Every structure is written in structure tokens, then in C-alpha cells.
Amino acid sequence: MKRMEHVADRLEAWGDWCQRQRDGVPSKRGLVSSIYSFVRIRSVSIEASPFALHQALASIEAAQTDLLVRRLPQELRVAVLEAYVHGRYHTVARNARALRITRNCLHERLCRADMLLARWMVDEGSFDKNTLPCEHGYHRTPATP
Numbered sequence: 001m002k003r004m005e006h007v008a009d010r011l012e013a014w015g016d017w018c019q020r021q022r023d024g025v026p027s028k029r030g031l032v033s034s035i036y037s038f039v040r041i042r043s044v045s046i047e048a049s050p051f052a053l054h055q056a057l058a059s060i061e062a063a064q065t066d067l068l069v070r071r072l073p074q075e076l077r078v079a080v081l082e083a084y085v086h087g088r089y090h091t092v093a094r095n096a097r098a099l100r101i102t103r104n105c106l107h108e109r110l111c112r113a114d115m116l117l118a119r120w121m122v123d124e125g126s127f128d129k130n131t132l133p134c135e136h137g138y139h140r141t142p143a144t145p
Helices: 005-020 029-044 050-071 074-086 092-099 103-124
Strands: none
Touching (some): 005 103, 050 103, 092 103
16 A cells, blocks of 8 residues: 555644744644734734744644544554654665564555645645645545446
8 A cells, every 4th residue: 555645744844843842742732822923923914924834834734634643543643653753864764674574564554644744634625635735535426326
């Protein structure tokens, strides 16, 4: 099975966000501080710097992703955390060894996590289902009578 690029990119941004949080572990305060930063930037000036606005929006998206990652079943959540937070600068083989599973098993868990996260992102409206590949259950053609 192939990884979903859109989800992997979002998880990569989420991993960066996690690293910026205290001790590299996201907290529930992360979403609140992201929203506060966004509101503060908007209220300070209509012409807030594009970079500051982008950072605030990226933090909100990462905090939303964090909430979705927390919903994953434990074995998938642990694989995502190892790949994108704790072992983000390690090789796939090293991350798999840290979890005491094979590389193929780690890849399979990340693919399953991608699929679940993509469905939830489509449901919450943060992903366009038309950007997802057919093999992941979208773009179904209507049944012919």
C-alpha cells in the first residue's frame, strides 16, 4: 500500500509543531494558544505580516491534526508518534526497531493511519475528498441500475 502524500505532508507539519511545543509533546493548550495567536494577530492589525498569519494558521491546522491523531487506535497512534515526533530524524528501520516491529509493519500501520486520518479530515471539511486517490475509498462512481 502506498502512503497518502496529503496526509503525510500534514503529519510532517504536525511533527514540526510538536517539536516546537514544550518538551516535544503536544499539550491540549496547544490549540488554545494557536487560536489566541491568530486572534491577537488579526486584532493588532489588518495588515499583519503574511508570515505571522501563515504561522498562526499552520498552528491551528497542526492542533487540529493533533486532535485527530489522539483519536487513532493505540498501535497506529504510537507508530505515528514514533515516525513524526520521537524518531522524526531517524531512519524507518530505526523507528521500527524502537517499536519492536518490522519496517513493513511500520509502513502498514502508517498507511492505515493515513486512511483513517484522511477520512476524518474529509468529514471535518479540512480535506477535499477529490484530492484523495481512488484506492482509498473515494471517487466512487454511482451504482448503475
